[in-house]
Amino acid sequence: MKALLERKKRVGLVMIGLIFCALWFPLFAAEEEDEEEEEEEISIPMEEILSFEKHAPAFMVKLRKEEELDAFPCMDCHEDEEPNPTERELEEDHEDLVLEHGGGRFWCITCHHLEQRDYLTSLKNKRIDFDQSYRLCGQCHFQRQKDWFFGGHGKRVGNWKGDRELYLCTECHNPHSPAIEPIPPNPPPKVRKGLEYVPTKHHKHVNVWEKYLPNQNKEEDHGH
C-alpha cells in the first residue's frame, strides 16, 4: 500500500482517478486490496522504471484516455470476445486503422494488452496505463523518453513555472503511424505596405560534393 502511494505521488495526476475511487468507495476496500496485490504482479514493477523518470523534475501529464479516446474503455466491446493474437485483416471499428509503426514488425498486441484491453502492455507483458504510454514508448525510444522527462522533447503545457504538465507522446504522434506528415505553411510575410515584393534570384545552392560529381547539370540561377 505504501509503495503504491509512493508511486502515485510520482506519477501525479495519472493516478488521481484511482485515489478518488478509493475515497468514494470504501465499501469495496477489501476487494480492492486483493486487486492491488494482483496489480503488483501484472503492472511494471518500480525497479523496471528507468531511473530518468525518478530523477526528472516532478510532472503530470495531460490525460487522454477518458478525454480523447472515443472508444475507451476498450473492454466495453472486447469483454465478450475471446482474445485472438493472430495477425489478420482488421474488421469493424478497426477497419480503417493503418499500422505503419515498426515497419511491419508489430501487431496490435505488441503494445496492447491481450487480455486486459483497457491497458497497454510492456515487452515483458506487464500492463501499462494508457495515460502512462510514455513508459511503453520509452522501451525503444529511450533517448527521446529521457528528453521528454527533462523537457528536451515533447511539450510543456500552459506555464513555464509551477505544476509541470506535459503532453503524452500520443498527443502529437499517432501511435499507429507516428511520423508527422507535411502540412501547408501559414502565409509568407508581406513587405511594407506600399512597397513591392521582388523575388530574389538566389544562386542554386550547390553542396561541395556536388561540384565533384560528373555531368553535373549546372543551373546557375533560379528564382523561387
Added chain:
Amino acid sequence: MDTEKTMGQADMTSAKKSSTGITRRSLLKKMGIAGATAVATTAAGTVAANVSGENATEFGDAVGEFFQDHYQKMSKQEIEEALARLERQYKRKYGVEVKVDNTPPQPNVLYGYALNISKCKGYRKCVDACVTENNQSRDPQVQFIRVLEMNKGSMNLEESDHYYNPELVPQEGKFYLPVQCMQCENPPCVNACPTKATWKEPDGIVAIDYNWCIGCRYCMTACPYWARHFNWSEPEIPQEEINPVTHYLGNRPRPKGVVEKCYFCVQRTRKDQQPACQEACPTGARVFGNLLDPKSEIRYILENKTVFRLKEDLGTEPKFWYFTD
C-alpha cells in the same frame, strides 16, 4: 487659460522634484506653453481641464501623453496615471476595454529560450500566434518572428528564403530557422538608443517604452538579428481581434512612428505562462524557461544538448539558443 490650469493640475499630481529643486515638469510646462500648447490653448478654450480621472478628455490625455516621463523615471502614481490614460485612449481608438498592467519582473528569474531546429518544420504557426497575442499591426504588417527556409548543409543566411510558400512544409533538402529578438545579454540596440527608450529588464527582457521612443531607428540599424520593426504608419488592428490583456512594456497596441519587437510575451511570462509562440508550436520545438533554475527544461537543454547561438561571434550573448535532437 484652461491649458495653464491643465498643466497646473498635472503638476500637483505628478510633479517630481529634482535635486536642484526645479521640477522637470514645470520647466517643460514653460517650454510647452511657450511652444506647442500655446497654439492649442485657443482651441482648448472649452476643454475640461481634468487630466486624470473618469472625465478625462481626449485633449487632456494628449497633453498628459506628451509630457509623460520615461517609464523608469515615473513614480508609482505617475505610472498608474499613464496606464489609466492608455486604457482610455485604447477605448477611444478601438472601442475595446483594454487592460494595461505593469506586472514587475519576478525575482530570481532570467528568461531564456531554446529552439530545436530538427523539430521546426516551418509551419509559421508561431508567427501568426504571435501577431494575434501581441496586438501587432495587421496592415501594414508587423511580425516579430521571421522563419528562414535554409539549405541543408549550410548556415548561409543569404541563401535563405524568407518568403517560402510551397504547398507543403517541410520541403526536401531544407531546414527551418525561426529568428526573433534574442533578448541579448549585451544588446547593441540598447547601447544605440539615444534616449534610453529601450533597456534590459532585471528578468533579461529587452523592453521598449513606446511612449518614449522617438523613432530614430538607430536600434534597428544596430540589431544583428533584424528583430526590430518600425510602425511606418498608424498600426491597424481589427477591433474584434484586439487582445485586451496587455502589459505596458509588452503587447499594448503601439502608436505610429515607434520601434517594436519581441519581448518574450512579457504580459504572459511574468504571470508564469508560456509565450504565445511556444504555445502555438505544434512540434514542441520551442522550450522556454528560467535560466536561473537548474531544474528547468531550458537548463537541461543547455547542459545536455549541443547548442549554438546565431552570430555569437558578435559578442551579443543572445539568450536564445538553437539545438538539435
Added chain:
Amino acid sequence: MAGLFSFVMDFIRIALRGDKLYYGWMATLTGLILVGIACYIQQFDQGLIVTGMSDQVSWGTYIANFVFLVGAAAAAVMLVIPSYIFHDDDFKHVVLLAEGLAVAACVMCMLFVTVDLGRPDRFWHIIPLIGQFNFPISMLAWDVVVIAGYLLLNLTIPFYILFTRYKGGDPDMRIYFPGVMLSILWAISIHTVTAFLLSSNVARPFWHTAILGPRFLASAFCAGPAFFLLTLQVIKKYTTFPIKITIFRRLSIIVTAALQINLFLLLAEVFTEFYHQTQHAASAAYLFFGLGGKSALVPWIWTAIAMNVVAVIIMTIHPLRERIGFLSFACVLMVVGVWIEKGMGLIVPGFIPTPLGEIFEYTPTWIEIGISIGIWAIGLLIYTVLAKAAIGVEQGAIRMKTN
C-alpha cells in the same frame, strides 16, 4: 552689448536687399522650401510610410544627406587652420564665408535627422536634462552633442569677429583664438563621430570597418572645400568681394590631396572586401555589382567613381587645374561624386542584405526627394544670407553709426 540690436537689424536689412537676380534666387529657394514643407506635412500626418524606407532598409535619403552634410560642415576647418593659425591673410578674407557654410550645413544636418524621426513631437526626449540622454553610450547622442556644439562654435566666432568689426574695432585674437582651436578639433570630431555612428554597428559589416572614419574625413576634405570653391566663384562673379586667385590655388591643392587620399582609401577598402570574398562582402558586392538580381545602386556608384577619377586626373595635372573652367568642372564632379559615394552609396548598402540575408532594395519616393530638396533650399538660403551679410560687414557696407 551696445549696438547688438542695430547690428541685427542691419544684418537683416542687408540680407533682404539685393538686385533682381538676388530676389529671383531667394524666391526660388523659398518656393522649394514651401514644396518641402508641403511634403513634410504629408509625412507628418501619415507617418514615414510615405517614404521608400522599410524594416529592411530603415535609413535612406535623409540619413544619406545627413552624412554628406556633416562632411561639408567639417570642411570649414580646412580654411580655419591656415587663416587663424598661420595668419594667412588671403584665407582670412573668406574664412567667415566658410564658417557660414558650416552653419548652413549644420542646420541642414539637424533638419535631415529631424525629418527622419518617427516621432518628431518627442524631440525633447533627446535634450539633455529634460529628456533622457544616453550619453556617452549612444553614438547618436554623441552626434547630437558634437553637431550642436559645432553649430554653436561656428555661430559665435564669426559673430564676435563681425560684431567687433561692425563696431569699428579689431577682433582680439586672445578672445577668439581658444574658440578657433576648439573648433578645429571639433570639426574633426563631428565627422569622426558620424563615422563611428556607422562603424560601431557590428550588425552591419559594410560599415564595421576602422577605415570608415579616415574615409569620411578624406571625402569631406575634398567635397567640402570643392563646394566652397564653387560658391566662391559665384560670389566672385556676382559681388565686388575681392577673392584672390591664390585662394583658389591653395584650396584646390587641399582638395586635390584629399581626393587622392580618398581614392586610395576606397581602393584599400575594395581590395580587402574582394580579395577573399567573405559573406561580409555581400553589401559591397551589392553596391558594385548587384546581388540576387538586384542592382539599383550599381550605375550610381560607377558614375561616382568615374566622376572622382576624372576629377582626380584634372586636379592632379597642374596646367589643367590652373584653368578655372577645368577647376570648376572638377569641383562639380567631386561634389556630386562624393555625394553619391558618401551618401546613398554608403548608407543604403549597409542595409542590403539585411542581417538575416534578405536582399530588399530601396528607392526614395517623391515626397522624400521633395523634403530633401526643401532642406537643401533652407541650407542654401541660410548660407546666402550669412554670406551676403558677412561680405557687407567685411567690406564696411554696414557699420554701427557712431554718435
